[in-house]
Structures are given as structure tokens and as C-alpha cells.
Amino acid sequence: MSEEEEDFDPAELDGGMDAYETAAKPTRAWILHPDIRAESARRLPEHRLAEAVSLAAALPGMEVLGAEVVRLSRVHPGMLFGSGKVDELKARLTQEEIDLVLVDGPVSPIQQRNLEKAWGVKLLDRTGLILEIFADRARTREGVLQVELAALSYQRTRLVRAWTHLERQRGGFGFVGGPGETQKEADRRAIDEQVIRIRRQLEKVVKTRELHRSARRKVPFPIVALVGYTNAGKSTLFNRATGADVLAKDMLFATLDPTMRGVTLPSGRKVILSDTVGFISDLPTQLVAAFRATLEEVLEADLILHVRDISHPESAEQAADVMEILHSLGVKDSAPMFEVWNKLDLVDAATHERLIQQATTRENVFAVSALTGAGLDTLLDAISAAFDEEKTERSFTLGFGEGRKRAWLHAEGVVMSESEAEDGWHIAVRWTARQEKRWREL
Known part of the structure; x- marks a missing residue:
């Protein structure tokens, strides 16, 4: 990482995000996951709701007072929910004195405006929530610029909203905060001008990143990239292997900006290990586009480690989501890849033994616990062997x-x-x- 990246202050951006400060009074939130029967989904709505609660918990100053799955036979264009459900929820939100409703799914600008008016609260959809989290986590110059670019793309589609009733509480992009937003009086032309300015700044940063890549290509050390669903334990594995001190928490999107460290394997071989941002189902298209330059670091890797939280009830579904994003980035099925079944320490003894047996019978699959170090030596030996090809x-x-x-x-x-x-x-x-x-x- 360059000195420019390390010393970057987000406040340097014109009209950019403020530093996050936890509000004196927490934002009282209620989470809704719309379960639309007409849509086919490979994941259970209860698990999706639990993930949404974890997303909300990843944002400072958020107090989740309730969460529920709302089953819908169809989407109502103007309000998302039927009128009866809207009235029922209004009574509950009023009783609980809710400040913010998080809808775990897409909400159109018209639906958002109408629901905010009907309920008298702020409303945030899944994309807005993830953007807020990324705004809170971005630390490098490139990360901050990419998040702001994604946020502007998101805001441009929602200019129908009435911003005047909002009240600023803290930093970020103001999807959670209130009036006085940098975009309060913005129109498409103003946003487009900001987008052009940020893209120019990003071009300079991307050129610097490309210079770093070119320099790394001249170094005779292979690059091993860690990818996986958010909170799969990539940073814990990274820390265990490198001895680094990267933020590793039981929290979604604990890592946003990529981190790279040199590692000497037990065999004596040296490799460069890269920790990347976690993937998530329904990752906002604005973020995929904005972070493409960063995510394309994976394309440069000589070996990809797909880290899975094997203790999660929907580990297979999460893995499928990760592979979809990798394919969208241009990673081919033929790309060298190890599958790492992490968090063995969280499963019971019987499941622990079964997973180890399954991993040993499959090619390039390794069962480990990054937290305890179990199975890590076998994984590192396999990584070394992968680069010992004739x-x-x-x-x-x-x-x-x-x-x-x-x-x-x-x-x-x-x-x-x-x-x-x-x-x-x-x-x-x-x-x-x-x-x-x-x-x-x-």
C-alpha cells in the first residue's frame, strides 16, 4: 500500500463523507424481509432476515428493536406492501418509536417515498444499507472514492425522494442520517459532475495500482487471493497465516480495502497473500461496478482460496453466490482454486469428523479452523505444492x-x-x- 493510500483522509474529498461518529442517541431500527412467493429463492427467508440483522449490527449507532419476515403474494407497485400490512406496521412502528425501517430487498424510489410518508420514519433498502456500511469501513483513497461513486449512482436513481424532512444525525452518505445532506438540493446534472470528478480521481489511483501490479509481476512470488462470503473468516485466516493484525471480527464486511502481505510457507517458499472484501448475495450492482478494479486483483492471483463458513446453515448457498460474482468478474472455472472449509471450531464433534473425512476425499478441499489453527499446516503445505509444478x-x-x-x-x-x-x-x-x-x- 502506498503512503498516499495510508495517509488519506476521507475529509479531503469535496462533498465527500464525514467521519462516522456514533450518535448520542442510537437509531432505533426495525427490519423487514419481504418474502415474495412469486419469486424463486435458493435461501430461506429466515436466514436472509438473520443476515439483514447482522448487516444492521455492522453499522455504528444502530439499535435493532425488531425484525420480521413479511410474506407477500405479489409486490404492490406504489407501497411494496398491501394497504392492510402498511397500516399494521405503522401501528407497530409508532408504538416502538422506530426511527428507521430497513427493508431487506430492493425498494423503488416511489415505494420509498410513499412508505416514509405513510409511516413517518426514514426507510433504507438493502443497497442503501450496504453502501452505508462500506462508507463506514473504507479507509484507503481508492476505497473511499469507489464507495462515493457507487453512492452517487444509487442517489441518481432516487431523486424523486423528498429529502427535506430528514434530519442529519451523523456521517456517511446520509441514507441513515438526515437533512442537510450534500445531495439535498442535488439534481442529475450536479451528481453527474461529481461522478466525472471522482472517476478522474479514480483513474489516477487505478494507474498507481496498476504500477504496483506491474512491480509485483516482476517479483518471483506467487499471489494467493482469499475470497469468500462476508464473515467467512478470511481476515482471521489471513492473520493466522501472516501474523498480521488485520481487523477480524464476527461482523459483516469487517474488511473492505484489500490487504497484501508476504508469507513464508513452512516449506520455505514465499508467497504474497491478499485479503479481499467479502462478497454477499444481491451485492448492489453499483458496488460491483465501482469495486471492479479492486476485485480484479483476484484475476491476477496465481491461486484463489475460496473461504467458506462451513458452520453456517446456508454455506452451500453462500458459496454459490461467491462463484456467481467471481464468474461475473471473469474468473474461469479452470482458474486454480482451493476450497477452504473454515470455522470447524463452531461445529459439533460428529459434524467435525464428517467434514474432515469429506474434505480428505475431495480434491483441493481443506477443512480448517483459522481461529485455532487446526488444519492450517495441511493447507499451507498444499499451497506450497501447488507452485512446485514442473x-x-x-x-x-x-x-x-x-x-x-x-x-x-x-x-x-x-x-x-x-x-x-x-x-x-x-x-x-x-x-x-x-x-x-x-x-x-x-
């Missing part, structure tokens, strides 16, 4: 129309020599069978 030398000619394949070879650092001729590039490489396979699939 390398072979080959020479061939690439046509001038195959620039992508040529660029990939240079990015991998396998080019021994290269010359240009009339029929294309004459290239000599030294690579592993794994790298050759990946190259042929381009």
Missing part, C-alpha cells in the same frame, strides 16, 4: 491479432524472450502445465 519451455509464433494472449503471457511473467517478425511475435516461454492450460482457454 515447468517446460516452449517456442511459438503469435499473430499480431492475438495481442490478448501475448499480454497474458507477459502478465504471468513466463516470457523468456520475444522478437517481432513479419508473421507475428516469436515468443519463448517457460511455464507450468496449469499456466499453459489457462493460456489456451483465452
